[in-house]
Amino acid sequence: MIENLIILFDEIYKVLFLLIPVLVSVAMIVWLDRRVWAFVQKRRGPNVVGPFGLFQSLADALKYIFKEIIIPASANKVIFILAPIVTMTLALISWAVIPFSEEYVLADINVGILYLFAVSSLGVYGIIMGGWASNSKYPFLGSIRSAAQMVSYEVSIGVIIINVLLCVGSLNLKDIVLAQQNLWFVIPLFPMFVIFFISALAETNRPPFDLPEAEAELVAGYQTEYSGMMYAMFWLGEYANILLMCSMGSILFLGGWLSPINLYPFTLIPAPLWLIFKILLLFILFSLVKAIVPRYRYDQLMKLGWKIFLPFSLIWVVITASYLFYFNLLPVN
Amino acid sequence: MIVHSIFFYIFSIIAVFSAVMVTVSRNTVHSVFFLILDFISISCLFIMIGAEFIGMIMLIVYVGAVAVLFLFVVMMLNVSQQKNEWLSGEKNSKHIPIGLLISTVIFFELIIVAGGWKYKPELLKNFSNLGIDLNTTNTHEIGKVLYTDYIHLFQLSGMILLVAMIGAIVLTFRHREGIKRQSYFKQISRERSEGVEVIDVEKNKGVKIDV
Numbered sequence: 001m002i003e004n005l006i007i008l009f010d011e012i013y014k015v016l017f018l019l020i021p022v023l024v025s026v027a028m029i030v031w032l033d034r035r036v037w038a039f040v041q042k043r044r045g046p047n048v049v050g051p052f053g054l055f056q057s058l059a060d061a062l063k064y065i066f067k068e069i070i071i072p073a074s075a076n077k078v079i080f081i082l083a084p085i086v087t088m089t090l091a092l093i094s095w096a097v098i099p100f101s102e103e104y105v106l107a108d109i110n111v112g113i114l115y116l117f118a119v120s121s122l123g124v125y126g127i128i129m130g131g132w133a134s135n136s137k138y139p140f141l142g143s144i145r146s147a148a149q150m151v152s153y154e155v156s157i158g159v160i161i162i163n164v165l166l167c168v169g170s171l172n173l174k175d176i177v178l179a180q181q182n183l184w185f186v187i188p189l190f191p192m193f194v195i196f197f198i199s200a201l202a203e204t205n206r207p208p209f210d211l212p213e214a215e216a217e218l219v220a221g222y223q224t225e226y227s228g229m230m231y232a233m234f235w236l237g238e239y240a241n242i243l244l245m246c247s248m249g250s251i252l253f254l255g256g257w258l259s260p261i262n263l264y265p266f267t268l269i270p271a272p273l274w275l276i277f278k279i280l281l282l283f284i285l286f287s288l289v290k291a292i293v294p295r296y297r298y299d300q301l302m303k304l305g306w307k308i309f310l311p312f313s314l315i316w317v318v319i320t321a322s323y324l325f326y327f328n329l330l331p332v333n
Numbered sequence: 334m335i336v337h338s339i340f341f342y343i344f345s346i347i348a349v350f351s352a353v354m355v356t357v358s359r360n361t362v363h364s365v366f367f368l369i370l371d372f373i374s375i376s377c378l379f380i381m382i383g384a385e386f387i388g389m390i391m392l393i394v395y396v397g398a399v400a401v402l403f404l405f406v407v408m409m410l411n412v413s414q415q416k417n418e419w420l421s422g423e424k425n426s427k428h429i430p431i432g433l434l435i436s437t438v439i440f441f442e443l444i445i446v447a448g449g450w451k452y453k454p455e456l457l458k459n460f461s462n463l464g465i466d467l468n469t470t471n472t473h474e475i476g477k478v479l480y481t482d483y484i485h486l487f488q489l490s491g492m493i494l495l496v497a498m499i500g501a502i503v504l505t506f507r508h509r510e511g512i513k514r515q516s517y518f519k520q521i522s523r524e525r526s527e528g529v530e531v532i533d534v535e536k537n538k539g540v541k542i543d544v
Contacts, residue, residue: 079366109385110385110386110470110471110472111385111386111389111470111472114386114389114390114393115389117389117393118389118392118393118396118397121392121393121396121397121398122392122396122397124397124401125369125401128401128404129366132362132408140408144405144408147401147405151397151398151401154397154398158393171386171470171472299515300515
């Protein structure tokens with residue numbers, strides 16, 4: 001009995017050791033996003049609260065906590081309250097399988113990449129529930145748009161994952177990273193990396209694909225009726241999802257925790273730091289895109305997803321498979 | 334082992350409860366949400382018996398794609414009103430015979446499946462007879478069977494799905510006249526000579542512009 005309890009507390013400790021840094025880094029990443037955005041536009045950005053404005057997110061969080069939560073009278077209350085919880089939970093549970101190094105991984109499951117894909121495809125529900133339960137026109141339109149968008153871009157992300165899996169021969173995230181010891185997949189599969197990056201932008205509703213919350217047309221999309229802490233939870237979930245997509249990109253294409261070259265000065269830096277560094281690099285790319293690219297029109301978005309990305313990545317699957325088959329490189333075990 | 338059974342009972346109670354709620358709840362959107370909960374708990378049960386591949390595929394396909402479409406349809410059409418009419422109005426008598434027929438068929442099918450288990454218990458005991466290597470992951474095992482022994486059936490089902498998809502698109506496809514469409518190729522291949530024209534405007538006469 002005592003041993004079981006010790007195991008239980010050990011697991012809880014591990015989970016907290018993962019979740020608290022993720023939540024803190026989400027807050028920090030919001031600040032970083034605003035700073036990068038400001039620098040591109042020659043502004044200063046948040047720089048007042050704390051050194052370099054580092055505590056800005058903290059101040060914002062305090063503001064959200066002390067605001068009143070307003071639930072519209074005609075809203076479907078249970079689902080209205082459930083929606084931000086679902087978004088937040090789904091954004092956090094997927095961190096369980098991310099390997100930070102060969103030892104630091106909470107759950108080393110056989111189908112890690114499928115788990116990530118499944119959880120990110122469940123993310124639609126938070127948005128649909130929020131939009132439907134608000135019982136108002138703007139949120140409903142925003143959620144319908146967003147769901148269509150996320151479902152479309154998931155398809156091409158799935159096909160891109162198949163490309164990587166063909167080169168690895170395993171669904172385990174550790175195996176995917178270890179297969180890149182000699183060559184990161186970003187080099188042979190560079191077009192897939194570009195498509196993955198753009199699809200990740202669309203999947204997380206980031207600009208230029210932030211149509212669900214297009215301010216000019218839909219006020220704030222599915223989160224129009226939300227206020228206070230519930231709005232903040234949507235927000236946290238969104239940024240945790242963005243970080244997750246960045247870590248997925250760095251695991252699939254940029255070699256996860258591996259250092260670029262297996263030589264002396266690089267090997268000094270511990271493995272988790274490499275992964276964090278790659279995630280940050282991808283995230284800065286995300287926020288640069290937000291600052292410099294104008295918003296897409298909705299039909300253009302759908303056309304890009306279904307008529308350009310999907311056929312292209314399917315053709316690339318055929319090319320990868322034929323190349324691997326012809327040169328006898330298929331990973332068979 | 335006790336933890337295993339606790340989780341099994343939690344998930345199966347949720348599954349049965351939500352399956353009942355799908356049919357009982359008055360609000361149709363709520364029933365779809367209960368259906369999703371049912372799918373999720375069933376896939377948790379799959380993962381618990383070690384079939385993690387099927388569990389994950391269940392999540393991706395049913396919850397991530399099919400149920401989203403369900404939800405779309407239910408939200409768009411006002412099904413809940415119709416359902417209420419069926420429940421309270423005169424129309425309900427028509428549906429009872431068909432429903433009874435289908436449910437009896439499903440009931441007997443379940444009995445046959447469970448009976449097979451009952452009368453061939455040795456099938457479960459020795460996995461070695463089935464040629465399953467317990468050391469490999471079940472993704473590998475499914476791949477080995479699916480792409481060798483059952484490759485023709487697999488390809489055939491793929492073809493059927495493709496035909497169904499094309500059929501659905503053809504049924505709903507309407508080519509409407511008079512809608513402006515954007516053609517990137519046309520836009521890019523325009524040159525200055527076609528786009529811009531310099532005209533001398535005569536005084537008090539103006540110009541006629543062809544569009």
